[in-house]
Amino acid sequence: MKVVVALDQGTTSSRAIVFDASATMLAVAQREFAQHFPQPGWVEHDANEIWRTQADVAAEAIATAGIAKGDIAAVGIANQRETTLIWDRQTGEPVYRAIVWQDRRTAEHCDRLRVEGHQLLLQERTGLVLDAYFSATKVAWLLDHVEGVRDRAERGELAFGTIDTWLAWQLTDGRLHVTDVSNASRTLLYNIHDKTWDRQLLRLFDIPPSLLPTVRPSSEVYGEVTAIPALAGVPLAGMAGDQQAATFGQACLRPGMAKNTYGTGCFMLLNTGEEAKVSDNLLLTTIAWQRGDRTTYALEGSVFVGGAIVQWLRDGLGIIESAAEVEALAATVSDNGGVYLVPAHAGLGAPHWDAYARGTIVGLTLGSTAGHIARAALEGIAYQVADLADAMGGDAGASIDELRVDGGAAANNALMQFQADLLQIPVVRPTVFETTALGAAYLAGLAVGYWASDDDVVGNWQVGRVFEPQLAADQANVLRARWAAALDRSRGWAQDE
Numbered sequence: 238m239k240v241v242v243a244l245d246q247g248t249t250s251s252r253a254i255v256f257d258a259s260a261t262m263l264a265v266a267q268r269e270f271a272q273h274f275p276q277p278g279w280v281e282h283d284a285n286e287i288w289r290t291q292a293d294v295a296a297e298a299i300a301t302a303g304i305a306k307g308d309i310a311a312v313g314i315a316n317q318r319e320t321t322l323i324w325d326r327q328t329g330e331p332v333y334r335a336i337v338w339q340d341r342r343t344a345e346h347c348d349r350l351r352v353e354g355h356q357l358l359l360q361e362r363t364g365l366v367l368d369a370y371f372s373a374t375k376v377a378w379l380l381d382h383v384e385g386v387r388d389r390a391e392r393g394e395l396a397f398g399t400i401d402t403w404l405a406w407q408l409t410d411g412r413l414h415v416t417d418v419s420n421a422s423r424t425l426l427y428n429i430h431d432k433t434w435d436r437q438l439l440r441l442f443d444i445p446p447s448l449l450p451t452v453r454p455s456s457e458v459y460g461e462v463t464a465i466p467a468l469a470g471v472p473l474a475g476m477a478g479d480q481q482a483a484t485f486g487q488a489c490l491r492p493g494m495a496k497n498t499y500g501t502g503c504f505m506l507l508n509t510g511e512e513a514k515v516s517d518n519l520l521l522t523t524i525a526w527q528r529g530d531r532t533t534y535a536l537e538g539s540v541f542v543g544g545a546i547v548q549w550l551r552d553g554l555g556i557i558e559s560a561a562e563v564e565a566l567a568a569t570v571s572d573n574g575g576v577y578l579v580p581a582h583a584g585l586g587a588p589h590w591d592a593y594a595r596g597t598i599v600g601l602t603l604g605s606t607a608g609h610i611a612r613a614a615l616e617g618i619a620y621q622v623a624d625l626a627d628a629m630g631g632d633a634g635a636s637i638d639e640l641r642v643d644g645g646a647a648a649n650n651a652l653m654q655f656q657a658d659l660l661q662i663p664v665v666r667p668t669v670f671e672t673t674a675l676g677a678a679y680l681a682g683l684a685v686g687y688w689a690s691d692d693d694v695v696g697n698w699q700v701g702r703v704f705e706p707q708l709a710a711d712q713a714n715v716l717r718a719r720w721a722a723a724l725d726r727s728r729g730w731a732q733d734e
Contacts, residue, residue, distance in 0.1 A: 239687060240257050241313065241682045242678070243255075243675065244677070246287060247500065248500070249272065251267070253294040253299075268293060280336075284324070284334065291404060295468060306468065306470060311458075311472045311681035313477075315482035316399065316476075316479055318420060319399065320337045321335060322397070324403070326414075332379065333379055333383045339501075344369045346369070346377065351367050355367065358437075363425050363429060373424055373426050376424075396448060408473055409464065413460050415453050415459055418452055418532065419455055419482075426438050426442065429522065434452070454528060455528065456680040459474065472685055474685050477680055480673075483498045483506075483643055484535065484676065486675035487672045489641060490694065495626075497643075498643050500543060500644040500645060502539060502540050503621060509633075511533065514632065518588050520587050536632055538624075538629060539587050542583055543621070546580040546582070549582065549614075556611065564651050570608040574600070574602070574605055576598065576600040576612075577723035578617045579597040579599075579726070580621070581596050588628040591728050593731040594729065596727070615655070619655045643667065643672040647666055653666060653704045657706045659713050663706075664703070666704070668699040669701075
């Protein structure tokens with residue numbers, strides 16, 4: 238029996254999942270790693286720890302599944318996107334910690350570029366807005382703030398990569414310095430129409446071209462794994478940013494299909510086919526994947542703090558001991574009691590794009606309880622996703638008929654029901670909602686012929702549960718109006734510091 242191994246490198250943990258041809262998970266292994274917050278608004282990861290945890294869970298999942306190397310058809314990577322690191326080409330040692338996608342240290346750099354009038358050029362070439370979320374200003378910060386890095390980069394001694402590139406480098410003992418088009422399209426440096434690193438943008442951010450990886454399609458054989466004994470000789474054959482991988486795993490293969498992933502953040506993608514559709518509502522135009530010569534595009538809305546708010550309730554406030562307890566705590570109250578929590582702890586993403594917004598709780602009274610705060614936190618996730626859906630429907634010129642959902646927080650039934658109530662459309666959760674890893678597995682497996690065609694992907698997708706709206710539309714509108722008022726109170730808070 239042949240299988241495919243997916244390496245799912247996320248913002249808070251590294252996972253490996255073994256899938257068979259029917260998309261059944263045969264084994265899962267997961268390990269969390271440290272989050273570093275050296276200053277307010279800064280978020281960093283130890284890249285070596287990411288690699289160690291990813292290698293360990295790969296070996297563990299393969300051992301748990303009881304399979305041999307000869308049973309593994311291919312390996313695929315899905316990764317947290319935009320997170321940026323630079324390392325030495327000879328030693329493989331990072332010059333600094335990885336700067337995470339949530340990090341806001343380069344917001345002022347983005348402000349300067351915006352004032353200078355570069356936003357339109359960047360949107361036209363990259364499909365992105367000018368924000369600290371993306372990789373370019375992070376690379377510029379490393380070049381300008383870590384001693385000796387710019388000189389070493391100019392001499393060609395260093396390599397830049399997002400996490401997919403870092404893992405491919407490590408898996409092949411430094412033989413591969415590659416990324417795929419979906420990850421390249423998140424850097425603010427890649428022309429999504431010409432599918433090339435854009436020389437004008439590299440000059441704008443003052444980034445040496447020698448740092449950059451080679452850009453490849455999302456589904457093809459890049460090389461063979463050598464660094465993990467249990468995978469030695471297995472083809473590395475698929476790579477995609479986590480949200481693009483999840484879209485593929487959800488079988489959203491036709492234009493007009495949409496999914497939302499409830500992970501550390503929330504990410505909604507709408508397949509727009511071979512058209513790179515320009516957003517009028519501050520959404521992103523991004524490459525979903527490339528297979529052969531065919532490129533599929535998507536509209537995307539990104540929420541910076543989704544499931545991470547539950548971790549904050551656990552680790553920051555201490556009102557729950559585990560993330561799984563939040564649903565029960567929220568259920569201790571019949572409604573939010575007028576309490577609204579805006580999870581802008583890392584600023585606001587689409588469609589608001591406010592790097593200076595901060596987390597806000599409004600409506601507290603002496604009768605407010607931990608249950609009200611827990612419920613408001615969950616509802617805050619759903620409100621942000623509803624804002625994305627409105628913007629996406631406006632850009633697409635038609636409302637979304639259904640929303641396919643996945644990610645850890647999609648297991649929360651109360652959250653999914655509230656999401657359906659706000660959107661007034663069915664929310665559909667598949668049987669297998671580890672779709673990020675599954676998408677990476679599909680892209681790798683299709684490249685080596687393990688799956689024959691898209692029909693196999695569509696045929697494997699099965700409905701687990703459908704959440705139908707239970708709240709009247711006028712009631713949903715009242716709730717959303719109060720949310721909008723709370724949102725306004727979070728805006729621009731850090732700008733006055």
